[in-house]
Structure formats: C-alpha cells, structure tokens
Amino acid sequence: MFGREQLKLYFIMGSQDVDGDVQAALNILRTALQDGITLFQWREKGAGSLYGQTATYEQFARDCLALCRQYGVPFLVNDDVDLALKLDAEGVHIGQDDGDITAMRARIGDKILGVSAHSVAEVHSAEAAGADYVGLGPIYPTVSKADANAPTGLSWLEEARAAFPQLPIVAIGGINLERAPAVFAAGADGVAVISAICRHPEFVAEFQALSL
C-alpha cells in the first residue's frame, strides 16, 4: 500500500547521471539506501545511457533492484513499463507522453503509479486515472533532463497543493539541501533528486540531519 511518506527522499538515477560508470552508480545507490532514501526510480535514458544495449541495460536494472530489495526500498522504473513488469518492480513513473494513464493503471494492477504533471488539468486527470502520486517540476533549473520544461519555481507547487490538499506530491528539479525546506513548506510531501546525490552522496545523511 502506497503512502505519501514514501515520497520523502526520492532518489532517481541512471548510469548517464554518473558518466556511464555502472559500478559507481551501484555504489552511490548502496550508500543512498544505507543512509535512508525512501524511494528509488531507475531512469536509464538519454545521451550516455545504456538504453538500446538490452543485456547491460536490463542487468543494471536487476542489480539496482537487488540493492533496493536488500534495504526494503521500493524500486520504480521510469517509462519502461515492460521492463517494470518483467522485473516485478514495485512501480513505474510515467510522463504525459508515455501513454494513457488509465490504461497504464490497468496494466500494472496495484503497483505504484507515479505521473509527471505540469498543470492543474494534468494533475486532475492523473488523480482521476488512479495515480498514487504526481511529480511536479522542474521547480528549479535542472542539469539532469535535457528536454525539461522551464522551471516553475515554488508557485506551481503551492497552486497544486491548494487545489489538491490530499494528493501525494513530490517535487523535482534542481533541488538541493539549501532549497529543500522551502519545497516542503510549499506543500510537497517529498523531494526527488538526481544530481544532488550523484554529485554529492553525503546529501542523504545531510538531508536526514535537517529532520524535515
């Protein structure tokens, strides 16, 4: 059963986020799990990723999944629902261009379903279609997604929280230790980070010390 508290510190990573170094990626994930991330999204995508190299792509996913299972942290797959089902992942995260949300909910059963949303209408349709949470952002400029929308700032997060008081919401995009408190204050249940951890693995321990 999904709960909003699982969004608290949501790590997202692919080998492309660590210059293609799979072993470094696994070490960073292990440390992040030991230090207490609450959710992990495997996002192997874009330039420098293993996408298209099927055997190594899938093996890397399996290795990340095994680590998450050791620490009891749900393993979600970005975009690739076929792989998520093949690996029996705990869930998937899809964007507005990744297919019909209602059909996705039917395909994955009661697995965790996360959906990116960039407007009140998109949040409403995600909620109506059975999403467990929505990802809002990029809140700040991001280095991790080449085709990201323009940063929204905190106002979009505040607007969405006001319109959907009960919906689990995670914020993403350029979030670091300094910005995290304001993101929670604006109404997020959690923060999703890529480079904050990949470039500074101590982030998780430092985040925990904030007791947000």
Ligand SMILES: Nc1nc(C(F)(F)F)ncc1COP(=O)(O)OP(=O)(O)O
């Ligand atoms: N992957 C994501 N995860 C989140 C999460 F909610 F987990 F924080 N929010 C937003 C995205 C972005 O998802 P999408 O718009 O499909 O782009 P991409 O497939 O390139 O990631």
Ligand SMILES: [Mg+2]
């Ligand atoms: Mg996507």
